[in-house]
Amino acid sequence: MFDEGRLGLLDAGEVVDLTDHLGLPPDAPGGGLLEALRRRLPLAELGEVPADAPRSPMADHRVRAPIGRPSKILGAPVNYRDHQVEMDEQVTIAELGLFLKAPSSVLDPGGTVRLPYHDKRTDQEGELAVVIARTARHVAAEDADEVVLGFTCALDITVRAGEDRSTRKSFDTFTPLGPVVVTLDELADPDDLGLRCEVGGQLRQDGRTRDLIYDVRTLVAYASSVMTLEPGDVILTGTPAGVGPIADGDDITVSIEGVGELTVSVSAADAIAYDIRPSRATVPATGGGGVQA
Ligand code: MN
Numbered sequence: 272m273f274d275e276g277r278l279g280l281l282d283a284g285e286v287v288d289l290t291d292h293l294g295l296p297p298d299a300p301g302g303g304l305l306e307a308l309r310r311r312l313p314l315a316e317l318g319e320v321p322a323d324a325p326r327s328p329m330a331d332h333r334v335r336a337p338i339g340r341p342s343k344i345l346g347a348p349v350n351y352r353d354h355q356v357e358m359d360e361q362v363t364i365a366e367l368g369l370f371l372k373a374p375s376s377v378l379d380p381g382g383t384v385r386l387p388y389h390d391k392r393t394d395q396e397g398e399l400a401v402v403i404a405r406t407a408r409h410v411a412a413e414d415a416d417e418v419v420l421g422f423t424c425a426l427d428i429t430v431r432a433g434e435d436r437s438t439r440k441s442f443d444t445f446t447p448l449g450p451v452v453v454t455l456d457e458l459a460d461p462d463d464l465g466l467r468c469e470v471g472g473q474l475r476q477d478g479r480t481r482d483l484i485y486d487v488r489t490l491v492a493y494a495s496s497v498m499t500l501e502p503g504d505v506i507l508t509g510t511p512a513g514v515g516p517i518a519d520g521d522d523i524t525v526s527i528e529g530v531g532e533l534t535v536s537v538s539a540a541d542a543i544a545y546d547i548r549p550s551r552a553t554v555p556a557t558g559g560g561g562v563q564a
Pocket residue numbers: 346347348396398427507509510
């Protein structure tokens with residue numbers, strides 16, 4: 272997605288603008304891709320690049336998150352063994368199930384992650400994201416490919432504190448997505464993609480999706496056994512070892528083999544002290560509050 276919400280096809284470094292070709296509004300809420308999926312336009316069958324669609328260099332445009340406002344973002348907690356070990360977790364996704372992130376947490380490529388607290392650790396988690404193509408309920412793992420549009424790069428930014436995951440991971444800007452969706456047919460093997468994440472130019476994460484505890488098809492089957500998946504929904508597949516604190520001025524880059532490279536920056540300009548967050552003063556502390564995955 273680019274500019275105010277137009278849908279483009281990336282072809283040899285140029286954007287082919289499909290917005291008018293597909294009869295989409297130029298400023299659809301959540302973007303042209305979400306609108307096209309909701310209208311059930313046959314994106315996978317586009318095949319040839321339409322000759323009537325205008326082309327221009329990618330650099331002339333503002334690249335946006337592929338799905339600006341998904342109906343939901345699902346997260347996979349503790350879905351790599353090496354991350355389980357580093358977090359000293361006794362359980363995995365098999366016991367924890369999935370969590371939800373607020374759709375309002377999506378951040379465009381090149382955007383700025385806003386740290387909420389200057390005295391609570393906030394970590395990067397580089398992740399492969401699955402974009403759902405169509406409405407799906409009770410999909411068997413062997414049929415999961417039929418409801419998957421493709422993949423994009425994601426960060427699951429996380430405050431390490433005692434709250435539920437949905438709170439700690441749902442701050443605005445906490446789900447950078449993009450820059451493009453690579454459709455399933457373009458990938459040789461989504462079950463074995465290299466994933467790397469750098470913070471401040473230092474390599475922190477270097478994993479492979481073959482080490483997922485629940486692989487992509489299992490995640491789709493499991494998620495759709497719980498809730499109806501809607502077009503444009505996003506499933507974050509979990510993070511390998513190497514998560515760590517991010518700080519004001521950092522750049523974070525997650526790169527996934529065959530999928531792309533996503534970079535965002537970090538700012539603490541809006542950060543406050545954890546203990547002055549709203550409501551805290553009126554609720555007695557009950558202990559706990561340790562660091563969670
Ligand atoms: Mn995560």
